[in-house]
Amino acid sequence: MPFPNAVLETNIAQLTHEYDAYVLVSNTLSSQHYPDIQQNLEQHQSLDKRVGGHAVLVAADVVGGRLLQVPVGQLDRDYDDVRRIFDAARNVAQTLLDSGVRKPLLEINLAGLNESQAAQFKNAVEAAYLGLCQGLWQPLEARQALDEHEIEPIEFIGLIDGSSSIDVSRLNAIEAGKRIARDLCGTEPERMAPPGFADYCVAAFKGSNVKVTVVSDDAHIKHEYPLLHAVARASIEVKRHRPRIIRMVYEPSGEITKTLLFAGKGITFDTGGADLKVNGHMAGMSRDKGGAAGVAGFMKTLSLLAPKGIKVIAELGAVRNSIGAEAFIPDEIITSHAGVRVRVGNTDAEGRMLLADLLSHLREDAVSAVNPQLFSVATLTGHAAMAFGPYTALVENKPARDMGIAKQLFVQGELCADQVEPSLSRREDFDFVKPRTKADDVLSSNNAPSVTTMRGHQFPMAFLTIASGLDKHEASAKQPLPFTHVDIAGSGIEGLDWQHGKPTGAPVNVFVNTYL
Template sequence: MPFPKAVLETNTSQLSTTYDAYVLISNTLSSLHYPHIQTILEQHQSIDERVGITATLVAADVAGKRLLQVPVGQLTRDYDDVRRIFDAARHTAQMIIDSGIRKPLLEINLAGLTANQTAQFENAIEAAYLGLCQGLWQPLEAREALDEDVIEPIHCVGLIESEGNIDVQRLNALEAGKRLARDLCGTEPERMAPPGFADYCVDAFKGSNVSISVITDDAQIRHEYPLLHAVARASIEVKRHRPRIIRMVYEPVGEVTKTLLFAGKGITFDTGGADLKVNGHMAGMSRDKGGAAGVAGFMKTLSLLAPKGIKVIAELGAVRNSIGADAFIPDEIITSHAGIRVRVGNTDAEGRMLLADLLSHLREDAVNAINPELFSVATLTGHAAIALGPYTALVENKPARDQGIAQKLFAHGELCADQVEQSLSRREDFDFVKPRTKADDVISSNNGPSVTTMRGHQFPMAFLTIASGLDKHEANSELPLPFTHVDIAGSGIEDLDWQHGKPTGAPVNVFVNTYL
């Protein structure tokens, strides 16, 4: 899986033939490494007022004999953050390719900032590199059908840093993880039907330090993941659509001091089931596997960085929510892996069903784990996108809140262009899913869409807590288990364009920056 590799450069005097363009990403016209650049740009500005406003390509005595100045705009306002650099690089990617640039050398120069403002942009080089890679990425189908070297012609990105402080191994590991996440999320629903999704994961970790196993047996899935199997029921008759459970484990060398446990929602296509998506709302639902894709991407970066002290266990449910004679339906009562009787409220609220069973299995791992933290990651609700826009929503239980897990993720997300926002779990959420009869223990959902439901992205966390058995591990229990639900419905696809937008790889970056 080739991608533009980051290369650290510290001496600009020897790079005239190595790179074919010098890309200056900056909030001024000045350069730290080529002082004459400012004069050239100011002279060009006298005939082109776009200089300093939009990306501008000029001839210059720099690496490659051409200079591309990419302005990032104002950075000193209260609401400016490192995404200014990420987005500037991302939006310039196509211009770089169209200009014939194949080996760019990047300098990031942010001038005139206070010490506090400079701290906000400490990961500017990382943001520029990852933003450029985001813009350069092309879908897996396109890379397979067309000449990959033509549609993704840039294989190397130089990063200039006189102090040599850039960790390019880490940057390349980050992009490798994000690329795996984008490929898994963004590929069409037949190529990435559950068996194909599982096979792609197996290939991605072949020979690595992450052990991976896949459950394929229908009877085993029905017995051990009953809620997940119910969602998959209408897909069983089509062999290429049958569900898969993918389990990944990373064991560090030496002592374990922390354990992370991830459940990933991998709905490879969501018809809505019996509560069928209508009026064109089914288009783009092949991206409903973004949560599982993001977890797989994090595991890829983890495998390449091989950190000490941290153990990670992930379970991904790859399932197609099909419609058919055997589809699960509202009003069914299905007993979860944790022994909880779940009444189905809406079959288009399928993601939380499979996550509950995955979390129940991870709960059993967590009971004996060292300093465990549990997460569910999913493109779960339209409400998260409506409420928070392009930000990842975090909903914690009290043990997680007591440990400040969402606060840690928030702080690191602000610095790495993968922002998150905290949503609180409230008593109203648990009241919303409480049983109305003695026939069941919890209700999966109301019968309406999340976007028109109050607290539509918060109450699913209450359901997950009960259906997975995590409510037995509250803050006042003998064994509290911190659990954070991560909803990437707003952050997982560029511009919230589920049908055509590029997957972002969220939340790979924020988890890497927080834990690795």
């Protein structure tokens, strides 16, 4: 799976590769490596007023004979962050291709910042490289149907840095993970139906240090993952749509000091089930597998970096929420893997059903694990997107809050252009899902859209806590288990364009920068 590899260059006079353009990503017209660039650009500015405000390509005495200056705008305001760099690089990707650039050498030069401001942009080179890769990525279907080298012609990206402080192997590992996340999330629902999703994961980790096992037996899934199986019921009669459980385990050599456990929502297509999505809202629902995709991407980066001390277990549920005579329906009461009686409130709240069973299995792993931290990752609610826009929503239980897990993710997200916004789990959320009769133990959802429901992205975490049995591991319990719910409904796709927008690979980068 080729992608533009990052190459570190430390001396402009002794380059290791041949480049055909010099790309200056900057907040001024100056360069650290070419003192004459500013004068060149100022002269050109008298002819083209776009210089300094828009990306412009000019002839210059630089590597490749041409200079592309990419302005990032003002960086010293309270609300400026490293996304200015990421976005500028991403947005210029098509300009590079249209200009015929195939071997770019990037310089990132941010001038005039004080010490505090400069600290916010310490990962600017990483952001520029990953932003450019985001802009250059093309969907798996396009790469298979067309000449991959024609639509993704850039094989490497040079990064000029005289301090030699850039770890390009780390950058390449992050992009490899994000690319897998984009492929799994963004590929159409037949190519990436549950068996295809599982096959892609198996192939992606073949021969690696991550052990991948796939559960496909229907009787086993029904017994061990009853909520997940209910969601899949209407899909089982179609062989190519049958559900899969993908379990991934990375175990380091030597002593384990921390264990991360991830449940990933992989709804390969969401019709809404019996509560059918109408008025055009079904389009784009092949991307409802973004949570599982993001976890798989993180596991890929993990496998390439192979850190010591940290063990990671992931369970991904790949399921199609189909409609038909066998579809699960509201008012059903289904007992979860944890033995909790779940009353179905709305079949379009299917993601939390499968996550609850996955978390229940991971809970069993966690009780004997070293310093465990549990996460569920999902494109779960429109409310998260409405509340936070393009940011990942985090909802913690008290053990996680006491450990400052969301705070750590927030700090790292700000530095790596993969931002998160924490929310609190409140008593109202648990009241919202409490049973109304003695026939059940918990309600999965109300029957209104999350975007019109107060605390629409917070209350599902209460359901997950109860239905998975994690409520037996709260802060006052003998064995507390920190659990953080991660909702990427707003951050998983560019511009919230679920049918056509590029997947972002969220939250791969923030987890890598926090834990690896």
